[in-house]
Amino acid sequence: MPELPEVETTRQGIAPFLEQRPILAATIYNHSLRWPIPADLAEKLTGATATAVDRRAKYLLIRFPEGTLMVHLGMSGSLRIITDRSPRLTHDHVELDLGDDTLLRYNDPRRFGAWLWTDDPDHHPLIQHLGPEPLSEDFSGQRLYRQSRGKSTAIKSFIMDSRVVVGVGNIYANEALFMAGIDPRRAAGRVGQDRMNRLTGAIKEVLAAAILMGGTTLRDFVNSDGKPGYFTQSLNVYGRGGAPCRNCASSLKEIRLGQRTTVFCVNCQR
DNA sequence: AGTTTAACCTGGGTGC
DNA sequence: TGCACCCAGGTTAAAC
CATH class of the missing domain: 3.20.190.10 (MutM-like, N-terminal)
Structure with a gap:
């Protein structure tokens, strides 16, 4: 969950x-x-x-x-x-x-x-090397840009690395990259400053929105269930491989990247 | 050193 | 039904 x-x-x-x-x-x-x-x-x-x-x-x-x-x-x-x-x-x-x-x-x-x-x-060893909180001011496009120079790893793997920024799991990594129009396979070191700014903004936006929704859907979780805390209808790419892109209607592509299911639009994400 | 892969577990779904 | 296989919201540690 x-x-x-x-x-x-x-x-x-x-x-x-x-x-x-x-x-x-x-x-x-x-x-x-x-x-x-x-x-x-x-x-x-x-x-x-x-x-x-x-x-x-x-x-x-x-x-x-x-x-x-x-x-x-x-x-x-x-x-x-x-x-x-x-x-x-x-x-x-x-x-x-x-x-x-x-x-x-x-x-x-x-x-x-x-x-x-x-x-x-x-x-603590599990905490002391963690990167910034995504919703904090410390996490900026400038920082992400600087930290990614020379890195050949895929941008999606990069933003899921907890030393870079914490709290970006598979669902929201897919969603943020769609929102920012960046191909998840692109080398992190080959994403420019402007697009890193957009990506940073997208990560903040998608996480903040999901926290608000989680608060809504899990309002009564303290009494009972443990239902997922997000609305699947609000997801643009995750779980929608083969379905039409909500932006351009072309079929969303689903691949494996770093052992994780990755969904994106080849047309909208470069 | 940087990057990728395997591993930790259970359970649900699929295909034969 | 049963069985083999694949997949799942995370993260570390080992292996290239």
Whole structure:
């Protein structure tokens, strides 16, 4: 489920339930995620009270006076707030008891996600080399242009590299490149400044719009489901291989690029 | 050093 | 039905 908009929507959804509210109990049903959940994590969380729920890239940073819990949803992870005593589902691997019949449950079928503890998130190996947040001023066309000079890697792979900019997953990489009129196969080093400016703007625009939509479609996710947080009808290329381009009506091309499905318009994207 | 590939997992869909 | 195979919203680490 999670690209950056879904992670941000999740953050906004769970924060009110976690902040300033002691965790009465933490239960880990399966330690086997991307990295093993530390054996002492349940003990650390029990009795602790989160002061803030932040996000860096696709990591949720749940801050405690004693340290920071890092949660990553991987490819298939989701967090949901349970208030109706509904039974645990298959692949519910972690549960936090927040009292008053309120539970936070982490579900992750593929177990590519992570639950880690750190005393210093800014210098954690998984975080310290990350690029700028896409919606921040730090992420600019000038920076993207400068950083891409001499790079032969495809522009789509380049913007999906978390050292360049975080939070651009496969769906929104396809969408942003369509919006900017850039062929995803083009070498990053051969995209000029003007088009890098357009690409940067497109990334910001598509992510910001998706966050707004995620907030809408996931409005009640805290009570129940984990439905996708984006409207498929708003996607111009992703999932539309072979369908007519909404701009010029020619058939959208679907290829594999860097092991990921890539859809674009050969006519509109150069 | 830069870039590409394989790997971590489960589940759903397709084709034989 | 069953089985083999391919694909999926991410990311790291190994291999070219």
